[in-house]
Every structure is written in structure tokens, then in C-alpha cells.
Amino acid sequence: MTSGLSPDEAKRRLEKYGNNELAQKKGPGILSMLLEQLKDYMVIILIIASIVSILVGEVTDSIVIIGIVILNSCLGVFQEYRAGKALEALKKMSAPNAKVIRGGQQMMVPASELVPGDLVTLDTGDYIPADIRLTSTVNLKVDEAALTGESVPVEKHAEMRLEGDVGLGDRKNSGFMSTLVTYGRGAGIVTSTGMNTVIGKIAEMIQEDEKEETPLQKKLAQMGKFLGTACLVICGLVFVLGLFRGEPLLEMFMTAVSLAVAAIPEGLPAVVTIVLALGMQRMVKHHSIMKKLHAVETLGSTTVICSDKTGTLTQNQMTIVKMYVPGTEMDVLGEGYNPAGWISINGHKIDAADEPAVKRLLEIQALCNDARLEQRSENGDNFWTIIGDPTEGAMIVAAAKAGIDRLKMNELHPRLQEIPFDSQRKLMTTFHKGHGDKFFSFTKGAPDILIERCDRIMRRDGKIEPITPDDVKAILDENKKLASMAYRVLAMSFRELHEVPEHPNSESDERGMVFCGLVGMIDPPRLEAMEAIKTCKSAGIRVVMITGDYRETAAAIAKQLGIIESDDQVLAGSELNQMSENEIAEAAKRVNVYARVSPEHKVTIVQAIKSNGNIAAMTGDGVNDAPALKRADIGIAMGITGTDVTKETADMILTDDNFSSIVKAVEEGRVIYSNIRKFVFFLMSCNVGEILVIFLSMILNWPIPLLPIHLLWVNLLTDALPALALGTEKKEPGLMKEKPRDPNESIINKPMLINIAVQSIAMTAAVLTSFYFGWTKYGVDTGRTYALVTLILSELFRAYTARSEKFLVFKIGLFSNRNMNTATLVSFALLVMIIIVPGLRGIFSVTPFSWYDWDFVIILSLVPFAFGELTKLLKRAFKRA
Secondary structure, eight states: OOSOBOHHHHHHHHHHHOOSSOOOOOOOOHHHHHHHHHTSHHHHHHHHHHHHHHHHTOHHHHHHHHHHHHHHHHHHHHHHHHHHHHHHHHHHHHOOEEEEEETTEEEEEEGGGOOTTOEEEEETTOBOOSEEEEEEEEEEEEEOHHHHOOOSOEEOOTTOOOOSSOOGGGOTTEEOTTOEEEEEEEEEEEEEOGGGSHHHHHHHHSOOOOOOOOHHHHHHHHHHHHHHHHHHHHHHHHHHHHHHTTOOHHHHHHHHHHHHHHHSOTHHHHHHHHHHHHHHHHHHHTTEEESSTTHHHHHHTOOEEEEOSTTTTBOSOOEEEEEEETTEEEEEEEOTTOOOEEEEETTEEEOGGGOHHHHHHHHHHHHSOOOEEEEEEETTEEEEEEESOHHHHHHHHHHHHTTOOHHHHHHHSOEEEEEEEETTTTEEEEEEEOSTTOEEEEEEEOHHHHGGGEEEEEOTTSOEEEOOHHHHHHHHHHHHHHHHTTOEEEEEEEEEESSOOSSOOHHHHSSSEEEEEEEEEEOOBOHHHHHHHHHHHHTTOEEEEEOSSOHHHHHHHHHHHTSOSSGGGEEEHHHHTTSOHHHHHHHTTTOOEEESOOHHHHHHHHHHHHHTTOOEEEEEOSGGGHHHHHHSSEEEEETTTOOHHHHHHOSEEESSOOHHHHHHHHHHHHHHHHHHHHHHHHHHHHHHHHHHHHHHHHHTTOOOSSOHHHHHHHHHHHSSHHHHHHTTOOOOTTGGGSOOOOTTSOSSOHHHHHHHHHHHHHHHHHHHHHHHHHHHHHOHHHHHHHHHHHHHHHHHHHHHHTTOSSSOHHHHOTTOOHHHHHHHHHHHHHHHHHHHOHHHHHHHTOOOOOHHHHHHHHHHHHHHHHHHHHHHHHHHHHHHO
16 A cells, blocks of 8 residues: 555544544643642631631631632642643643655644554654554664663564564564654554554553652641641630639630631641742752642652663763774763764874774764764754764764764765665675775674674774784673673774675675774763762662663663662662562662663562652653652653653653752752741741740739730731741751651651740740730730730741751841841831821720830840750750760
8 A cells, every 4th residue: 555545534534533642631620629729628727717717806817818728729729730731831842743645645744643544654763653564664773662661772674474462572563652763764554543552552551540648748737637626625725714714705715716816827838838839930940840739848858769771860872982993992082962072092182084093993983874963952052963873873973073074974985885784693884985996885783793704904003904813802802891891882894895786795795894993882871960869879868770771781870870889789670570579678778770670660669669668759751651650759750751641640740851850859849848847837836835825824813915816916927928938948058968857757846846845935935024014014005015016026036046947047147038038027017017006006905115115025025036046056066965
């Protein structure tokens, strides 16, 4: 069927079979996302607080609280909606077109419009747009890593006939949707489209189980329930105590419910949401898109990062780093596909023009080659890329580093014939026009096979001599040495001809050759990944490499990256098959590299790591990675090479496929959790202080120091802006040198409880002292004004010392947080306003203040601040002791 389907038939089949697209699970609507936000326990507490405020008669406060609820919910919905849109944009970027023959004409159509029966043509660099049965192939190789995890391109043969149940990786006569043609060309008939393709069926099999709650969500839920219960109990006690004292029933009820409003940190969910949202925005700048708001924080508790090797830890740019001509080994320097670089011998840069054997070795690499080196621009950045086989691309780049341009070489020495590469003989030969009436054949291939076909050797100075057994031994020893360093090694040879054979064949035309040299190539580690792994080590985070590559290659790269120190930290997939679940879990405590693993192994490895009490992050790009990403605490998809199904399964998407971006995201997660602890500490110490002030005054049989309206005003001024400012604190020194926190540890741990107790007692003492002085000297109204001003000022000063749990505020910079400065000034201005504006004084039941009054309350207000800083010094002294 060389003419393909007719356009009319294609249209009819499109109506019958539908678009060639993976079915996208319908996401939740805006309303359902909003309702999901309102299910949060702390949000429910907020709603209750607003109802309580209405009962007290404080409609304004109720409006503020409801406003916080709406802000909290809208922010959560907005962030999830934006993340979804970003994901859609990435999907559109990866949506390919297809070359199809219809009605005898080749045309380009959107891949989504392909139908079963279409005749598709394939060239190097094309994505296979649907599942196809190949009808013709010419040296066709396909990268099927997205489906099988196999890192080496698979050779395809249209003439192959298969019988019985054949595994996906062995279907050499078929092509599969979303896989990439890396070499050669071909054509095939579409057999399946959309969800009926192999990739569609895998996508369908991925269960959409609800992800378990993140550590932060669990902790906030626990804390919310605790606070809600504690508030009810304390308010009940205050109410009963008041009745025993003979206080009016309605007045005590209003005091109790006002205290409840003050005790409940209603700003907490909103501040958490805003802090997470700000963190998400910062992470976008570091090439990370978070799909779920609370997943940002989970990264901060990560103890193990499981990463693929190719493209994440390495550059995904096969690079020649070693060359050898008889008797001399050379280093090829430079970075990736960038043609800027040079060749050196013993550290000294050489000019290939002065080295005949080196020059010929590079010419063979440039001419016996079908790849192309191109410079592209994206988002204002220029970069180099290879079109074609990565191995051949490495050769073009090596030649370019010596000033040998493949295009110019092909103009000077055009290709006249070729014997294509095949996996049986492991050789490729091209025939070229030389100078004058000369012709050359250039051959590359496996060293052990190629050397058997050579009878001569080119010395470094260009002399051609018969090859000797010593020469062969030296070459094979060099090959063994390079292979042991995990390099992929190829040999080069040539022949001088009088004419080019019309029908060249391997038996006659790949013999009697002149051996020229060897090249050693590897996908080098990313330099930034090395630094990121060092950061992980100092942060107590293990990095585990999971790859389909051979054990030796994986171990060599892992050692360069600093992931392992010895080979006993490496485990192969074949070994995993022989182990029980318990044995794998035990091995997971020491093994940092898993080589030659299948997709099924990845799920087993992640489960084993989690079973040891770790919080595991897992990277992946292929559909086969999706189950492991789902099983991990944080699934991380590759934005560039990742499939749509993987991106939809993941919690986080890396837009640059770079390991260092994961580490930056982990750091951001730690900053966020640290800031959440800071404002929880601040809110709890302030709120406990307020409760103690009321409770102790009743025990002492004093007048109640704070009226309901005072408690609500304190609540409004100190629970919102200062707490939010604490959430914007920058990274503290040494944050990534601390060990990951225990995921089971409560936000309010033992050290924080001690700090809360110290701060609350200091604040209570300052406020009661202030109240007693004002009450006994000027009367109860002035005493309450003293208490209100002292409480608000002490809480504002407290916000500064809460900026760090370890460092003195003067070390991190007293006024270095501009948001805190603004929040403090606004809150202070509102406090001053109710004291100096006559109309407001009556509403808030406060009395005028003199300069003497301000001096007194400011000194008392600094007491909690001083105790906070003193506690840090004492903790540091005890730690040293």
C-alpha cells in the first residue's frame, strides 16, 4: 500500500476511531477544588471562629476571619489551577506532527489526526506518532527508553517475523507511540492509535489512587485538632471560674468566646498557604513546577533522592574524552556538544594539523558519520544539539574541537558509497573521493573485530607499517583499559583505493585495512550535579542512582559523582530477582546504585527505601517510571524528556531535567518548613500568653485585664501581618548542613514547647505587672490600657526574636526582613490610632497615654524579647557543654 489511505477514508476512520491522543483524566472543577480547600481542619476552625465572633457581636472581626478563609481557599485553588495550566503547556510543547502518505502524496499532519491504516514515514529525529507495523527499514534505530527503560536505541527490521508471545523490547518489526528515531529511516502502517497504543494501555493501567497526605498536612491536622480541643477546655474553665467568682453570666460568656477566638491561630492556614505559594513561585525560577501546594514542604523532609542517570545526573550528551593513536593516549577537553575545546597530550595542547595520525583519526570520525551538529536558540539561550545517533554526534564534536568541520569535509571528500552498520558485524564503512584520482574507505566499529581486519598500522608520525603482534596487544590493552573506565570504545581504520566498488560488501571491502586509533566516549556527569550531591551529603540526604545501564558504567559515573566509594554499593537487576523483600529492604540501607534494572524493579526499590523509614523522592521520564513515581513520597517528572503520562502522575516537574534543581527544591522545602515552625512558635507563645493573662488574673481574684474587644484587637494586629512576615524569612546559615528532620516529629517538638513556655511566662509576667501598676495607681480602665499596649508591643517585639530558633536576631540582621519591619509599623500605627483618636478610645475602652506611660510599657514589653534571646544563648551554651 504505497499510496496510503485516501483523504476521505482517513476522515471516515478519524470519526470512527477518534483522535490519536491519550485520554486526559478530567481534573476537578473550580468549585470542587474550592470545597476541597474548605475541608481542611484549620479552615473549619476559622469558620467556627467567625461564628463565635458574630455571637460576641464583633461583625468586623467575623468579616476579617471569613476574608482569611476565602483568601486561603482561593490561593490554594489558584496555585493548583496554575500548575495544571503549566502542565498543559508542557504537553503542547511535546505534541509532534507526523509525516504521512495519503492519496499518493506525502504530507505533514498533526499526530492527533492519524488513523489505523495510515502509511507513516520516519526519519532520524522523528517521534513515532502511533503504534505501527514497519513495512520498510534502512538502518533504523529507535530509542524506546520511555516504554522499556532501555537506554540503548533498538535496531528495527521490517522483514522480521515474530511468533508467540514476544516481549515489548523484542518486537523488532514494530514501532511504538512516543518513541524516538535516532538513526536511519523507515515506514510503517498504523495499527493502533490513542488509548489503544501500548503507551495508552500503560497509562490506563496507572491507578489514580489518592496520594496520602504530606507530612505537613498530617502535622497541621493533628495540631488543629489539638488546638480546637484545648481551646474548648480552657474557655470552659475560664467560664466556670468566672461564674464561681460571681461574674455576670453574659459577660463571662463573651470573655470565654473572645478568648477562644484569640487562642485559635486563625491566621495559620492562610499563612501556611501563602508561604507555600511564595515557595512555589520561587521554585519556578529554579526550574521546578509543583503540582500540589503541600508537596512543596514534603521535599524539605526528603531523606533519599532516587535519580535516573542519563540526562539528570549526566549531561545526556555522549562525549569523546579519550583518543588513542599507536603509542599515545590523548585527552579531549571541552563540554558536551559544544565544539569549543582542544586535544592535549600529557597536559599539553596539540594542533591536529601537526599530528598526521591524529588528523586522520579525526577525519574518519567526521566522514564516516551520519549525524549533524546544530546550534539552536530557545528563550534567548543558544545551545548545541545533535541530530542523529549520539555516538556519531560525539565524533563530530571531537573533530570540530580540532577545527575539522564535517560539512566542509564532505564537500572536499563527498561520500560515494557505504556499507551501513549492522549489529552482526559491528562495523560501518563509507567510501569517499580523495585528492586527485585517489579514493578512500573509512571504517569504524568494535575494536576487537576491526583489528582482526587490519594488516597495517599508522604510526603517530603518519608512517604506515605492517601490524605486529605487539601492536595488536598494545591496542587491545588500551581498549581494555578504556572499557574498565566505563568508556564506550570504538576503533577507526582506513584504506586507500584506486576506485570505489559499485556494490561494496564487507567480505572484500572491509579487509586489508590500516589501523588508525581508538576513541573512548562517555555521557559525562553534570558538573552542577557533583556540587548538588556534595550539598545532599552535608544535608544528610542519600542520593541513589537507578539506571538501565551496565554495572561498570553506572559504578564509574557514580564514583565520579561521589554517590559511591566502592563497588559493593552497587546492585544489579539480576541480583534483585534472586532476593526476598526483606533482603532487598536490608540491602537498600547500603546500596546507592542499582544497574540494569527493569521498570518493575524501580517500584520494588522505592518501596524498600520507604520501608526503612525514609521519605523518598523519585525521578522518572518514561511511562514505565509512572508506578514508581506514584509510590514515592515525591514523584519528579522530567519536563523535557518526560512523557505526558509521567508528568501527570508526578508531584513535581523539572523543566530543565537537572538534578541540581531537585536539590534547590529540597532546600526551598526546608526553608518553608523552618518558616512555618517560626510562625507557629510565634502564634502559640502569644496565644498561650493571652490565655495565661486571663486565667491567672482570675486565680488572683483581680479584675479581668483584657476585655473581649481587646482580645479581638490583639488577635487582629499580631496574628496576621507579623506572622506572615515570618513566613517570608530567608534561608538561615547552615540550613543544608542539618540532617533531615524526623518525619514523625511534631511541629511543636520538645525544644519548641520549652521556648513557648518561657516566652508565654515572660509575656504573662510583663502584662500582669503592667496591668497591676496601672490598675493600682490610676484605676482599672488605665490598667487595662497598660495591659493592652504591653501585650501588643511585646508580641511585636517577640516577632523579631522568633525570626530564628538558633541565631540571635542581631546576627541575622535586626531589620533585615523588610516585610517584618512593615508589618510591625502597620500594627503599631493601628495600636496608636485607638489610643490617640478620641472617638476610637471610647469604642475600645482605653484611656489616653502620656510619654511616661509609653516609657514604662516599652521597657516591660522588651522582657519577652530579652528572654527569647537569652534562651538561645543558654541552649547554645548547654549544647557546647
